[in-house]
Amino acid sequence: MNSLSLDFESITPSIPFILGGIAVTLQFTALSAVIGFIFGVLLSFCKISSFKPLYWFGMAYTSVFRGTPLLVTLSLIYFATPQLTGYDISGFQAGIITFSLNSAAYISEVIRAGILAVDRGQTEAAQSLGVRYQPMMLDIILPQAIKNILPALVNESIALLKDSTLVSTIGAQDLLRRAQIVGAEKYVYFEPLLIVTVIYYAMVMILTVTSTFLEQRLRKSS
Amino acid sequence: MQDLVKQPKPVAVKIDRLYKSFGELKVLRDITTEIYQGEVVAMIGPSGSGKSTFLRCLNLLEMPTSGTIMIQGVEMTDPKTDVMAMRQHVGMVFQHFHLFPHMTVLKNIMYAPIKVKKMPEAEAENKARDLLARVGLAEKANVYPSKLSGGQKQRIAIARALAMEPQLMLFDEPTSALDPEMVKEVLDVMKVVSESGMTMAVVTHEMGFAREVADRIFFLDGGRIAEEATPDEFFKQPKSDRAQQFLAKML
Numbered sequence: 442m443n444s445l446s447l448d449f450e451s452i453t454p455s456i457p458f459i460l461g462g463i464a465v466t467l468q469f470t471a472l473s474a475v476i477g478f479i480f481g482v483l484l485s486f487c488k489i490s491s492f493k494p495l496y497w498f499g500m501a502y503t504s505v506f507r508g509t510p511l512l513v514t515l516s517l518i519y520f521a522t523p524q525l526t527g528y529d530i531s532g533f534q535a536g537i538i539t540f541s542l543n544s545a546a547y548i549s550e551v552i553r554a555g556i557l558a559v560d561r562g563q564t565e566a567a568q569s570l571g572v573r574y575q576p577m578m579l580d581i582i583l584p585q586a587i588k589n590i591l592p593a594l595v596n597e598s599i600a601l602l603k604d605s606t607l608v609s610t611i612g613a614q615d616l617l618r619r620a621q622i623v624g625a626e627k628y629v630y631f632e633p634l635l636i637v638t639v640i641y642y643a644m645v646m647i648l649t650v651t652s653t654f655l656e657q658r659l660r661k662s663s
Numbered sequence: 664m665q666d667l668v669k670q671p672k673p674v675a676v677k678i679d680r681l682y683k684s685f686g687e688l689k690v691l692r693d694i695t696t697e698i699y700q701g702e703v704v705a706m707i708g709p710s711g712s713g714k715s716t717f718l719r720c721l722n723l724l725e726m727p728t729s730g731t732i733m734i735q736g737v738e739m740t741d742p743k744t745d746v747m748a749m750r751q752h753v754g755m756v757f758q759h760f761h762l763f764p765h766m767t768v769l770k771n772i773m774y775a776p777i778k779v780k781k782m783p784e785a786e787a788e789n790k791a792r793d794l795l796a797r798v799g800l801a802e803k804a805n806v807y808p809s810k811l812s813g814g815q816k817q818r819i820a821i822a823r824a825l826a827m828e829p830q831l832m833l834f835d836e837p838t839s840a841l842d843p844e845m846v847k848e849v850l851d852v853m854k855v856v857s858e859s860g861m862t863m864a865v866v867t868h869e870m871g872f873a874r875e876v877a878d879r880i881f882f883l884d885g886g887r888i889a890e891e892a893t894p895d896e897f898f899k900q901p902k903s904d905r906a907q908q909f910l911a912k913m914l
């Protein structure tokens with residue numbers, strides 16, 4: 442019995458501190474997702490390009506990020522940046538850079554597949570109207586591609602949210618890191634971790650519900 | 664009607680020794696012909712004879728393997744030609760419509776004039792509404808394509824192509840994907856377009872349309888134009904055996 446009893450009282454004063462990590466985690470995830478998305482779009486254009494150097498760049502890029510553990514890339518950027526450039530990069534910044542670059546690799550694959558899945562007739566219709574490549578991609582192909590891959594994009598941001606806990610290893614004060622700090626201070630580990638577990642789960646559920654909702658709305662519009 | 668053809672007419676499209684292969688497969692072999700200003704040419708022939716490929720070569724959706732194509736005096740096949748700029752003068756209507764599904768009907772029609780011709784939005788909208796009225800779908804302006812029947816989609820696709828004020832319209836089996844009861848509404852619109860003086864090249868299996876609306880028939884067979892004739896000549900007395908067999912099957 443005693444071993445199961447929970448002691449939330451001793452950590453109550455620290456709860457606002459832990460909750461503050463929500464903002465950090467969300468900010469982190471959102472920034473990485475947005476930058477990763479924009480960069481991912483550009484990369485996906487490289488990958489469908491008939492200009493070989495661009496194509497190879499896009500493929501090599503994805504291969505490197507897929508083939509290396511995220512924690513390794515993160516450490517590399519966090520520890521190598523000061524050594525190479527003299528700039529004292531914060532854990533948060535290193536995290537944003539790593540996660541943006543990494544998610545761009547995955548997102549570009551998703552977008553590429555989405556673009557290739559758009560009916561070739563759409564391209565031909567645009568071309569036959571004299572629409573040039575860039576407006577055709579941005580106004581006609583990409584919106585249709587993104588609609589189809591929206592669930593995959595939300596899944597990617599869910600993965601990003603969960604992977605964001607890795608930045609706790611390089612000192613950024615995200616949700617997980619704060620739970621660990623409070624645990625170490627108060628010598629109660631289970632309760633703070635339980636709190637953040639629930640919060641992570643709630644955030645992921647919100648994203649899941651949002652994606653379902655978006656999907657339904659987009660389906661209606663077509 | 665037919666003697667109009669015999670009068671010297673300005674040439675809209677000039678095709679010279681056009682060849683097209685897909686890998687080893689020779690699809691078009693030595694096509695040389697002309698399409699005159701304001702003329703309606705119906706391209707007919709057996710499946711696989713190269714009708715679509717021929718049509719798609721005209722606006723370079725397919726790159727010819729060799730030969731030249733001149734449209735309004737501009738050589739499309741010249742590497743120096745800005746093909747995209749030329750394509751705005753060549754409208755195309757596809758068997759499967761290819762409307763932009765994420766845009767309303769009005770936006771579908773307005774998009775290219777605004778993006779390509781840099782037409783002011785208000786003007787493009789006026790024009791789009793005019794065209795919608797002309798194809799009899801004024802009330803569908805704010806509807807998404809998925810809410811339209813096949814015949815309505817095709818009429819919108821025609822309006823979308825006309826919005827660019829092309830000098831030439833290409834149709835690739837515009838009624839083949841339609842339920843029988845919708846064929847007429849599309850053919851009627853095409854007829855109205857032809858009466859406005861538009862130069863048209865129409866790949867079709869609608870022999871009635873070919874006979875009634877076309878000024879000339881190109882009968883394609885094995886990647887060649889096997890016969891060029893007026894509808895009267897062609898439907899009464901096709902010269903080649905192949906054309907006779909084809910007609911026997913179609914009529």
Ligand SMILES: Nc1ncnc2c1ncn2[C@@H]1O[C@H](COP(=O)(O)OP(=O)(O)OP(=O)(O)O)[C@@H](O)[C@H]1O
Pocket residue numbers: 685688690708709710711712713714715716717
């Ligand atoms: N992109 C392509 N790659 C390879 N072969 C092709 C391609 N497009 C067409 N072909 C081949 O070229 C030949 C002519 O095709 P095309 O579509 O021009 O015929 P068609 O006269 O339009 O036939 P249909 O009446 O069935 O539409 C066919 O054998 C076809 O399989």
Ligand SMILES: [Mg+2]
Pocket residue numbers: 714715716836
């Ligand atoms: Mg065809």
